[in-house]
Amino acid sequence: MQKPKSDTEAAIxxxxxxxxxxxxxxxxxxxxxxxxxxxxxxxxxxxxxxxDGVVRAVNRQTMRLLAEQLSAQLSALPQATARDDRLTxxxxxxxxxxxxxxxxxxxxxxxxxxxxxxxxxxAEALFDILRAEAGEGVEDEALTALxxxxxxxxxxxxxxxxxxxxxxxxxxxxALILTAGLTSVASPx
Amino acid sequence: MQKPKSDTEAAIxxxxxxxxxxxxxxxxxxxxxxxxxxxxxxxxxxxxxxxDGVVRAVNRQTMRLLAEQLSAQLSALPQATARDDRLTxxxxxxxxxxxxxxxxxxxxxxxxxxxxxxxxxxAEALFDILRAEAGEGVEDEALTALxxxxxxxxxxxxxxxxxxxxxxxxxxxxALILTAGLTSVASPx
DNA sequence: CAAGGCAGTGAACAGCGTTCATCTGAGATA
DNA sequence: TATCTCAGATGAACGCTGTTCACTGCCTTG
Numbered sequence: 161m162q163k164p165k166s167d168t169e170a171a172i173x174x175x176x177x178x179x180x181x182x183x184x185x186x187x188x189x190x191x192x193x194x195x196x197x198x199x200x201x202x203x204x205x206x207x208x209x210x211x212d213g214v215v216r217a218v219n220r221q222t223m224r225l226l227a228e229q230l231s232a233q234l235s236a237l238p239q240a241t242a243r244d245d246r247l248t249x250x251x252x253x254x255x256x257x258x259x260x261x262x263x264x265x266x267x268x269x270x271x272x273x274x275x276x277x278x279x280x281x282x283a284e285a286l287f288d289i290l291r292a293e294a295g296e297g298v299e300d301e302a303l304t305a306l307x308x309x310x311x312x313x314x315x316x317x318x319x320x321x322x323x324x325x326x327x328x329x330x331x332x333x334x335a336l337i338l339t340a341g342l343t344s345v346a347s348p349x
Numbered sequence: 350m351q352k353p354k355s356d357t358e359a360a361i362x363x364x365x366x367x368x369x370x371x372x373x374x375x376x377x378x379x380x381x382x383x384x385x386x387x388x389x390x391x392x393x394x395x396x397x398x399x400x401d402g403v404v405r406a407v408n409r410q411t412m413r414l415l416a417e418q419l420s421a422q423l424s425a426l427p428q429a430t431a432r433d434d435r436l437t438x439x440x441x442x443x444x445x446x447x448x449x450x451x452x453x454x455x456x457x458x459x460x461x462x463x464x465x466x467x468x469x470x471x472a473e474a475l476f477d478i479l480r481a482e483a484g485e486g487v488e489d490e491a492l493t494a495l496x497x498x499x500x501x502x503x504x505x506x507x508x509x510x511x512x513x514x515x516x517x518x519x520x521x522x523x524a525l526i527l528t529a530g531l532t533s534v535a536s537p538x
Numbered sequence: 539c540a541a542g543g544c545a546g547t548g549a550a551c552a553g554c555g556t557t558c559a560t561c562t563g564a565g566a567t568a
Numbered sequence: 569t570a571t572c573t574c575a576g577a578t579g580a581a582c583g584c585t586g587t588t589c590a591c592t593g594c595c596t597t598g
Binding site: 184186266269270271272276279283284287300301302304305306308309310311312313315316319320321322323324325326329332333334336337339340341343344345 | 373375455458459460461465468472473476489490491493494495497498499500501502504505508509510511512513514515518521522523525526528529530532533534
């Protein structure tokens with residue numbers, strides 16, 4: 161992966177990621193992770209500072225995973241795909257990831273860390289994927305607005321808070337928002 | 350407020366609401382609320398079942414508060430205001446509430462209850478406000494999509510996760526989404 | 539007055555995140 | 569080889585958490 165300073169650190173991260181993905185971030189307990197990783201709580205704290213540090217490490221891993229999936233979906237598209245269709249495919253891949261990994265998603269966006277911190281470089285990398293596909297014609301603010309709108313649908317879909325939602329409604333909602341938003345924001349290319 | 354079966358129940362709810370609003374839902378501790386409300390933990394559990402019950406009660410109160418503010422903003426509008434402008438005003442009031450009460454907002458949408466439950470009637474009442482203003486011309490699914498989109502912006506604004514966001518950007522983002530979405534969803538009236 | 543029921547109680551339990559005095563053992567030094 | 573050194577690992581202990589339940593004492597009913 162990325163700079164695992166020690167074997168123990170890698171083992172802790174692996175076990176923590178497994179627990180977060182399977183049971184959610186609130187199931188992450190220091191003693192449990194340490195035991196499964198074959199070290200003591202003290203070592204975990206020496207390496208990560210606090211438990212939030214472990215969650216943050218898992219979250220960075222999640223962002224890399226998401227970036228991979230987005231890129232994979234993009235490269236699966238025909239070469240001649242129009243810009244708006246590429247952005248829509250990106251949004252759909254975003255939705256798919258949230259629905260496929262609800263616990264990782266919740267850890268990323270809903271888990272309340274004790275100490276807020278700057279977004280890591282992995283977060284910027286994700287937005288860069290979006291910016292690259294949008295091209296020069298779209299302002300950052302407009303792009304952020306559209307991403308936030310799509311994010312809202314995914315957020316509510318993942319946490320099952322969407323009222324009146326028959327099957328497949330999320331995809332239609334995203335399509336509605338993006339077709340309306342993209343035509344208003346810039347001319348399709 | 351609403352059916353406070355006993356004085357103690359009302360006192361607990363009042364104190365719990367104060368803590369949630371001031372410090373966030375994760376600062377809510379059974380012993381602390383009980384002590385401040387002048388009763389024992391046992392009584393709190395007799396009345397609310399678990400601590401989540403207390404959070405849920407606060408959340409219902411929050412929804413009623415939000416409904417009041419939305420209605421107030423609507424009635425402050427000139428009689429002849431166009432439908433799209435009324436819906437936009439609603440969205441802006443939604444944003445204002447989230448920014449003014451970030452801790453209540455987080456308890457409502459981000460706090461992870463141990464036991465998921467059906468949305469209370471207060472949630473339906475909120476969506477009914479929206480539906481009433483949208484009128485017959487807008488499908489429930491389209492309305493939900495637009496609400497989710499606006500919600501996404503508010504969610505990210507409240508949790509300070511909006512990248513590249515200068516002051517006042519949230520309002521412009523919501524305006525962008527709604528003008529685009531509403532014209533696409535139905536003709537303005 | 540006696541009996542019954544029941545709301546209110548808080549010590550106790552098992553767990554949590556976090557700390558830090560203690561220990562350990564690999565490598566440097568003599 | 570014997571000794572020293574010290575970075576890193578350790579886990580008991582601390583103060584907290586949500587939750588339970590045997591107990592209390594009051595109030596109503598007979």
